[in-house]
Amino acid sequence: MTESDLPVVQLTPGRWGDPAHTVELPAAAAEALKHLGVRRPAAAAVDPVERPGPGADVEQLLTDLLGPEHVKTDLATRWAHTRGYSTPDLLRHRAGDTSDMPDAVVYPGSHDDVQELLTACDEHGIAVVPYAGGTSVVGGLAPSRRFVAIDLRRLDQLTELDEISRTVRLQAGVRGTAAEALLAKNGYTLGHFPQSYEGASIGGYAATRSSGQSSAGYGRFDEMVVGLTVATPRGTIEVGRAPMSAAGPDLRQLFLGSEGALGIITSVVVRIRPRPAERSFEGWRFDTFDQGLAAIRRLAQDGPLPTVLRLSDEAETAVNLADPDVLGGAGAGGVLAIVGFDGPANPKTAAVLSAAGGQSLGEGPGETWRQGRYRAPYLRDPLLNEGALVETLETAGFWSKLPELKTAVTEALVGSLSEQGTPPLVLCHVSHVYETGASLYFTVVSAQTDEPVGQWRKAKSTASEAIARAGGTITHHHGVGTDHRDAYATEVGPLAIESLQAVKRVLDPNGILNPGILLP
């Protein structure tokens, strides 16, 4: 089964992913959790409590705009649009906490519908949150006041295909899987496969600067976008008349990463490439993470880069929770790299890895990774059921700072959670490389305390401070949302925040767009 054969799924509220792919925690993993002191909690999930809807006037306004069939105010629909998929979000969901629930969910069918909605909501001071995949893991869907969720699922079309320029226009509600299926019909691929691929959407990719597992070959989503159409309370903005321009600041880069706070991206024009006949993945073993890091840096700086390039540290290599059968798959004490190619493997890449001390493990570990590549988040539900706290966080920095950055974040997480009586396991991998640096992705597992949301908040805050001190960025591809808002403001400084707030006041003078997301 290839990526484009995956079905377009509606994620289940309150738990990650395609309901057809529910994952049971492997027995060996459950056993391993006991060593972290994890104990199954007594409390079961709590049903959500009803909260007031939008009120008759607002409901009438929305209905007049879109028709009654495209306005929903029932509890189930609103609950399904509440928050995203961070572990705190899942925990709050289990607690039946409806405090971030939208008053209503509306389903516009076109850019013009979205534009009219924004104009009307602006006039009536109704806050709105764009919603498509709903896969935010940074609180990007939980604004600071009551709101209406604008579900973009009806904007699901490929509306322009330019085979000469190799671009397509995709509407914001097109899911990752659907985009690949639409492109496969014409022999193309987007080449964008984030871990949220089964649920996330084109608009979300753009609004949060998503980066996919094939980023070594295809780049990040923000590097693929050549044009955007954005609806704002003040009107529509179209940017991108050429691949690159010297006509002032690159305005595409203002809306990419704007997380619905400056406008609602309704479609993007993105670069496409011919669909490869095959995709192959190999495992490589290095003696240490540092040795592996030097090897992948060599590829990132001098090439030839493969399409997928990932390197797990010693801990992540040893503890593969998703597949305990390959525990220590890279051999005792070693670390595992995954090297993937669209098309046949490049022998020159292998030569660089060998020269840097790597040993090929063949296609076995690569195939295992490929099969599980979107599966890791599914484990969070069974882990939460068992009483484990499991969450991820990520950063990026320049190559020379990465070792210090990794140590600082690991120590912060271990320190904070140990202080709380729940010493964690901290795993790390590099999954996105650039000539000048790379990302670091951390997975943390510990026992839950009685108050797991606060427990994680404390650990996360300590880790965020460590990232800042070690010179990394607060997020490489998850985005800012509400969870990173303060750290983001510290990272870019008050003048930058004031500048973006000034842009927001121009485009969203009444502050109806995702209030509290991204900007204070």
Added chain:
Amino acid sequence: MTESDLPVVQLTPGRWGDPAHTVELPAAAAEALKHLGVRRPAAAAVDPVERPGPGADVEQLLTDLLGPEHVKTDLATRWAHTRGYSTPDLLRHRAGDTSDMPDAVVYPGSHDDVQELLTACDEHGIAVVPYAGGTSVVGGLAPSRRFVAIDLRRLDQLTELDEISRTVRLQAGVRGTAAEALLAKNGYTLGHFPQSYEGASIGGYAATRSSGQSSAGYGRFDEMVVGLTVATPRGTIEVGRAPMSAAGPDLRQLFLGSEGALGIITSVVVRIRPRPAERSFEGWRFDTFDQGLAAIRRLAQDGPLPTVLRLSDEAETAVNLADPDVLGGAGAGGVLAIVGFDGPANPKTAAVLSAAGGQSLGEGPGETWRQGRYRAPYLRDPLLNEGALVETLETAGFWSKLPELKTAVTEALVGSLSEQGTPPLVLCHVSHVYETGASLYFTVVSAQTDEPVGQWRKAKSTASEAIARAGGTITHHHGVGTDHRDAYATEVGPLAIESLQAVKRVLDPNGILNPGILLP
């Protein structure tokens, strides 16, 4: 002589380039001009007339900040900092027009000097224009009111070298040639060689989104920058903690292309690469521009790209004003492509070009191009002396729109100049390619009318309207300045302009930064 051996030169005010490289118009070219009706004008250059300086109070303020040796108010220095190097600028210079002359020229020696200058000038309402290479060809140095020029030449240091991350911090006043010389000491290159390389500076590259002749291999300057330090009247901004980030809009892309209107870039952190042992350039012949365009698109989309890739159209191939000995160098009716490599030529690139109908012409035309690669602008002075109007303009667009864009601009220039009684020669080449599109660079030669500045303004305005209608961007790498300001505003629309003006009000509340440049 390699690029890094070129001397750092001070451009001569009122004429392009290194005074040591004065170019005489070849006799054959002078003869050819007669066919365009070009007649040598009677008028000689006029000396500049004195204008009032900054006044004693301002001079004292500046002197208190920087010391008397770093504040100049003499006519010669101020005249040498008047405008840039567009043909209208050269014509105004010849006419002794001092209307855009700075009141004073100051020479800060550090970021802190610049920051203190901006704070003081802000307090006293003194407009400032950052000046380094002075090579603007879009009126980027001619603000809308009296001003002080901040010459950044003393910020000429490489202050950080990170060989692990392959980055350097270069101060804004480092000239292109000096940057290469500084990097060559450590075995690196920036790989950025715009036609203005002999005069332009790092800060100017960044502020105007420069693109160099090796862009196929090294990318544009805005793609090389990973960090910037910017002084503003409100304080200093530092951006870029990682190669890429999902922490909101990419703020680097707000200051890249901001042309001194949002702040003064005092240093940038840029990616470097190992210096190649050799650079080779080949000529290739195609039967037609369309055939050549299909060939270079093939390389841009499927690779392997060379380092330099340029394609002249039929007219430019036939009329090589810089070297009439190679007139028609690609053979009658054909077009010439230049294909350059850092390191040995890649046979796979040659195979793609051959398969697309190209014939290798060997290294001869490539070497000719290499020798003349920075020389074309030098011809403008002898051409102006002869009574010719010669100027360039450029745009970019997606591949599918390029043929229409080329036709539209050519027709606009021919139409407007013919109407004015001076039918032109219009030459075109592609010099920067991307997966989704490319740039188009036009050279126009005609006889001057009695009022050549207005003559060109009319032609340029017609061409700009044609670019807008055909879906191109008003500039691919020259920048906006004052010349493109209105077309830029039309291109991005009023909401985008309002947004940038709002950012400017935050960072430059009293509007002292390059007033009238970039933004209305």
